[in-house]
Each structure stands twice: as structure tokens, then as C-alpha cells.
Ligand code: SF4
């Protein structure tokens with residue numbers, strides 16, 4: 354009887370194992386139908402989306418030292434160092450800095466700055482060996498933003514999310530080829546057409 358029990362247990366274990374192997378393989382086979390998601394960084398880089406909030410750019414000459422950016426910042430981060438000039442009866446900016454090691458890139462400061470001297474860039478590679486180097490002063494923040502498309506060493510990839518089924522490279526793609534998904538401009542076009550049809 355115990356021999357039969359052992360055979361039964363063995364059969365149950367075998368069925369269970371086969372089920373688990375089947376589950377594992379189903380994930381593997383499912384990936385064969387999916388589009389690739391690998392970017393050969395740092396030789397290839399995705400072009401950040403239009404509303405990407407990267408390193409903040411600062412224009413010293415436009416700043417009026419109003420400190421609105423400090424008040425709207427969730428962590429009161431920007432440091433605005435100014436002096437009141439009695440002769441011209443105006444604040445004079447002496448120093449401006451933001452510590453990007455602490456900043457959460459919410460872009461509230463950019464949104465509310467009355468003179469538009471702050472702007473978000475698409476720069477996201479800020480890694481350093483020393484976190485104090487992330488405290489950018491007005492000179493560092495005034496540096497022109499880095500662009501993926503301007504770097505001759507990098508192949509920018511734009512088509513990644515819209516590759517046609519079965520296509521594994523975003524380069525040298527025929528612009529007329531049918532995409533797997535709609536690009537933002539196509540979605541806007543469709544919406545515009547739908548609105549004009551309903552009117
Ligand atoms: S809100 Fe703009 S103008 Fe005002 S202090 Fe900040 S950066 Fe300067």
C-alpha cells in the first residue's frame with residue numbers, strides 16, 4: 354500500500370513540476386511576441402519626451418531675486434542670495450544655486466518664475482562621485498543643456514515605442530512603414546479629424 358502511495362505522490366509531483374515548467378516557458382514564449390526593449394546605452398540613447406523634466410537651466414541676467422521659486426518649491430530648495438541696492442532701489446542678485454542631489458525635479462520653480470529665467474532641459478545624466486558636486490551654482494546652471502541629438506558619439510533613438518511588429522532596430526526605418534502604435538502627432542491628428550467630423 355505504501356508503495357502505491359509513493360507512486361501516487363511521485364505522479365503528483367511530476368504533474369506539478371510539469372505545470373511550473375509550462376508556466377515558465379509560457380513567459381519565455383510570450384516575450385518572443387513582444388517588441389524589443391533594449392537600448393545599447395551609452396552608445397544609443399532614447400530622446401526624452403517633450404515634457405521631460407531634467408536639469409534646470411538658469412539665466413542670471415533675467416532673475417529679479419523675487420524668491421517666488423523658493424516659495425513654490427516643496428522643499429524651499431533654491432538659494433537666492435541678493436542685496437538691496439539703495440541707489441537704484443532694486444534687489445541685486447549675487448548668487449543663485451539649486452542642489453540637484455535634493456531636487457525632486459517637479460519644475461514648480463520653472464512654472465511660477467515670473468521672468469522665465471528658469472527652464473527644464475532634457476539633461477538627465479547628473480551622476481557624480483561626490484554628492485556635493487550636485488549643488489549647481491548659477492554658472493553651472495547657466496551651462497547650455499546637453500542634447501542627445503547633438504552628441505556625435507551617440508545614436509539617438511526616437512522610434513523605440515512605435516516600432517512595427519517584428520522590427521528590432523529603430524534605425525534606418527522607412528518613414529512610411531506602418532507603426533505598431535500611434536505617435537503623439539498622429540493621435541492629435543486623429544482627434545482633430547474626429548472633432549471636425551462631429552461638427
Ligand atoms: S522666481 Fe525666477 S526671478 Fe524669482 S528669484 Fe526665482 S529664478 Fe529669480
Ligand code: SF4
Nearest residue numbers: 426456457459460462
Ligand atoms: S524642480 Fe521642484 S524641487 Fe527642484 S528646485 Fe524646482 S521646485 Fe524645488
